[in-house]
Amino acid sequence: KAGVTQTPRYLIKTRGQQVTLSCSPISGHRSVSWYQQTPGQGLQFLFEYFSETQRNKGNFPGRFSGRQFSNSRSEMNVSTLELGDSALYLCASSYQLSQGSSYEQYFGPGTRLTVT
Amino acid sequence: GESVGLHLPTLSVQEGDNSIINCAYSNSASDYFIWYKQESGKGPQFIIDIRSNMDKRQGQRVTVLLNKTVKHLSLQIAATQPGDSAVYFCAESLYSTLTFGKGTMLLVSP
Numbered sequence: 354k355a356g357v358t359q360t361p362r363y364l365i366k367t368r369g370q371q372v373t374l375s376c377s378p379i380s381g382h383r384s385v386s387w388y389q390q391t392p393g394q395g396l397q398f399l400f401e402y403f404s405e406t407q408r409n410k411g412n413f414p415g416r417f418s419g420r421q422f423s424n425s426r427s428e429m430n431v432s433t434l435e436l437g438d439s440a441l442y443l444c445a446s447s448y449q450l451s452q453g454s455s456y457e458q459y460f461g462p463g464t465r466l467t468v469t
Numbered sequence: 470g471e472s473v474g475l476h477l478p479t480l481s482v483q484e485g486d487n488s489i490i491n492c493a494y495s496n497s498a499s500d501y502f503i504w505y506k507q508e509s510g511k512g513p514q515f516i517i518d519i520r521s522n523m524d525k526r527q528g529q530r531v532t533v534l535l536n537k538t539v540k541h542l543s544l545q546i547a548a549t550q551p552g553d554s555a556v557y558f559c560a561e562s563l564y565s566t567l568t569f570g571k572g573t574m575l576l577v578s579p
Contacts, residue, residue, distance in 0.1 A: 384565060396569035409566045443512050457503060458567060460512035
C-alpha cells in the first residue's frame with residue numbers, strides 16, 4: 354500500500370506571497386491532519402479534515418487554511434507569508450470511522466517551506 | 470539532513486544497550502498515546518501506541534509504559550542498534566488531535 358505523499362517536497366517563497374501544499378493520504382484513509390514542525394516550537398497541530406469537513410483546528414492565524422476533496426486528498430494554503438512560516442509542513446492520514454476515537458496517524462515526508 | 474529540533478535532550482547509548490526514553494504528557498483526558506521516530510529528512514514514523522486503559526504494551530524490541538497517575542510515558546528499546554539513532558517523539562491524542570512532546574534525540578554508537 355502506498356504511503357502518504359506530499360508535494361512539493363521543497364519550496365522557496367518570498368514574504369507576502371501565498372503557497373499551496375498538497376497531500377495524498379493512504380488509500381482508504383478519510384482523515385487528514387496537517388502539522389507544522391520548526392526547531393523552536395517542535396511539531397504543532399494545524400488542522401484536521403474528515404470527509405471534506407474541518408473537524409479540529411489548532412492555534413494558528415487565519416492565514417493558514419485547508420480543504421479536503423472527495424477523494425480525501427487535502428491541500429493547505431498559507432497566505433501573506435511571513436519569515437516565521439518557514440518550516441517543515443507534515444501531513445498525516447488516519448483510518449477513522451468517526452470522531453471520538455483516536456487511531457494511529459501515518460505521516461508523509463513533509464514539504465520544506467523556506468520564506469525569504 | 471534536516472534538523473528536527475535544536476536543544477533537544479539527548480540520550481547516548483552503546484550498541485546493544487537498552488534505551489529508555491521518557492515523556493511527560495499534559496492532558497489527563499488524553500485517551501491514546503503514540504511514540505514516533507523521526508530520522509533526518511523524513512516524516513515521523515509510527516513505532517508503538519497504547520490506549521489509556523492499558524499500562525504496558527510490547528512490540529518488537531520496544532515496550533511502552535503508561536503511568537496515568539503522574540502523566541508519564543516511556544519507551545524502552547531493547548538491544549539498541551545504530552539504526553535506532555533518531556529523534557523520538559511521544560504524542561498524546563484526544564479526539565484525533567495529536568499533541569507532540571519536544572522530542573529526545575537518541576544517539577547509538579557502535
